[in-house]
Amino acid sequence: MAEFDSSKIGYTLTIDGKYYNTLDIEAFSQMMKDPSYCYKFFWLEAIIQLISEGVKETTFDALIDEMICNAWYSVREFHIHLSGMLSDGMVRDGLERTVLKLTELSDLPTNASKIEIKNAIRKHNEELKEFKEQLTNMVPYRALAGFFNKSAETADWGSKKRMVAYIERINRDVVLLPYTLGPESKLKKKVCFQEDWMKMIQDQTVSILGWIQYEKVKWLQNHNPEVPGLVYKLAPMDEKMRKLNHVRKLWEGILDISEVRDVFTDRPIVSKQYDVDHFIPWSFVMNDELWNLMPMDSFLNSSKSNRLPKWNPFFERFARNQFLMYGLIHKSAGIRKLYESCYRDNLHSIWAGQELYRQGNTETEFYNILQKNMQPVYDSARRQGYEIWSSE
Numbered sequence: 001m002a003e004f005d006s007s008k009i010g011y012t013l014t015i016d017g018k019y020y021n022t023l024d025i026e027a028f029s030q031m032m033k034d035p036s037y038c039y040k041f042f043w044l045e046a047i048i049q050l051i052s053e054g055v056k057e058t059t060f061d062a063l064i065d066e067m068i069c070n071a072w073y074s075v076r077e078f079h080i081h082l083s084g085m086l087s088d089g090m091v092r093d094g095l096e097r098t099v100l101k102l103t104e105l106s107d108l109p110t111n112a113s114k115i116e117i118k119n120a121i122r123k124h125n126e127e128l129k130e131f132k133e134q135l136t137n138m139v140p141y142r143a144l145a146g147f148f149n150k151s152a153e154t155a156d157w158g159s160k161k162r163m164v165a166y167i168e169r170i171n172r173d174v175v176l177l178p179y180t181l182g183p184e185s186k187l188k189k190k191v192c193f194q195e196d197w198m199k200m201i202q203d204q205t206v207s208i209l210g211w212i213q214y215e216k217v218k219w220l221q222n223h224n225p226e227v228p229g230l231v232y233k234l235a236p237m238d239e240k241m242r243k244l245n246h247v248r249k250l251w252e253g254i255l256d257i258s259e260v261r262d263v264f265t266d267r268p269i270v271s272k273q274y275d276v277d278h279f280i281p282w283s284f285v286m287n288d289e290l291w292n293l294m295p296m297d298s299f300l301n302s303s304k305s306n307r308l309p310k311w312n313p314f315f316e317r318f319a320r321n322q323f324l325m326y327g328l329i330h331k332s333a334g335i336r337k338l339y340e341s342c343y344r345d346n347l348h349s350i351w352a353g354q355e356l357y358r359q360g361n362t363e364t365e366f367y368n369i370l371q372k373n374m375q376p377v378y379d380s381a382r383r384q385g386y387e388i389w390s391s392e
Contacts, residue, residue: 022196024175030146031178032215036138038082038223039095041216042067043139045209047179047191051198052205060136061187065121067095067135068102069114074220075099076110077306078233078283079385084223098131110306111236133186140181140191141167150175164189226380229286243288243345244276250338251276251295254328257335262297263317264309269295279318280374281306284381290346291356291370294318307389308381315374319367326366330359349373 031044046066050058074080075096083093091097102108105127106120121128141155141163148155151174156162164181171177171194178197182190201208213234221230252271254260260269263279274295278285283306285292296304309315328335339357347353356369382388 022176023200024147024150027146027149027175028178031143032212033146035219037093037095038216038219039067039071039093039135040139040143041212041219042070042095043135043143045070045212045216047193048201048205048208048212051193051201054202055193056195056198057190057192059184059187059191060140060189061132063191064098064132064135064187065118068098068121069117071095071099072102072112072117073110073236074233076103076108076112077236078227079381080220080224080227080230080233081384082220082223094131094134098128098135101128101131129187136186136189140189144170144177144179147175147177224384227384228284228377232286233283242282244293246338246341246344247288247290247293247346248276250290250325250335250342253335253338254325255295257332258324258328260295260321260324261317262300263294263314263321264300264304265297266317267297269297274298275301277301277304279309279315280378280381281308281386284384284386285377287348288346289349289352290342291322291349291352292374293346294321304389307387308378310388310390311375311378315371315378316367319370322370323363323366326357326361329357 032041035041043063046063049066049070050063071082075082076099081091081093082096086092091100102117102120102124105124108116108120112120138157141157141160144167145155147170151170153166153169155166164183167177167180171180176194176196178194178201180192180194182192184190216234217231220234221227224230227233251260251269251274255269255271261267262269262274275298276293277296278288278292279294280292282288325335325339329339330336347357351369351373356366356373361369
């Protein structure tokens, strides 16, 4: 099974001994070695998922649809660049370009379900065809390269037709491959999974997918160095993971003794008729830190979604509310107790505890500390592609 090797800080793939007689596990472990683009990870991931469902034969077209679905959430909800950006600002990765093209063609939400995404792909398949075909140029063949070392025959990478025949000869005469390819052209080309490999993959699906995810996260973090919490941005998150209950109680306590004005409307917040939301979107910071949270109009919260508010004038208003909270923390024993209840879920940033919320800050000092720590995060989100929203 796939095991985490802490001494090497990575995954090493070892498979139960019963498979060693027929399968080249070492070559299988090379299937993600030295990728040029991230979609190589998504290719293998889609294969593992289909095999785990008992699929014995599929097509390039169906596999790429799986890849689009698997990449959708990272690209659309979290603005992850799968293989970075070119110097001219263009997207490098073909799978990311395909997801963005589908975005242009459809009205899918960023958190669309797999069924919704596949329905949209079918509806716009003709417009997506060129983008999908580009994804079949190299990866289906290159992914098997680790097995080719067993053969004295050199692969002819310049001809897909000859590569299909070469793969068939390797599989027949040299070593059993995880899959072979049919004679069909472009997206209709069949991918045939080998029975012994299917048995191994079905037995080890969880471990193999964990290995792929680990390698994918390393790749994506290298190509998105400013993005926090990237490991959580590969699939939809359970909303139950949000930790806002204690923060809401804190703001309720504040509203009982002081007026608080909405950051965006400048109207007084009405007790129990507001949402607690993030100034910098949760989908970027991936945490519920107190220094990034505010009470706001529920309707506007829905409108804001995962976009960035304009820095000016909204940050100044946000900081004003944060300073109001700060003052009450140090004046009211009841508010202090509610604040301390936030320690476990909402106060992990060292700078917030040691600098921002420590007693003795003037309003100017408090504002400067908050701006110094929030603006770089805000600017990173902007560079990553988060849209700007205004309340107008």
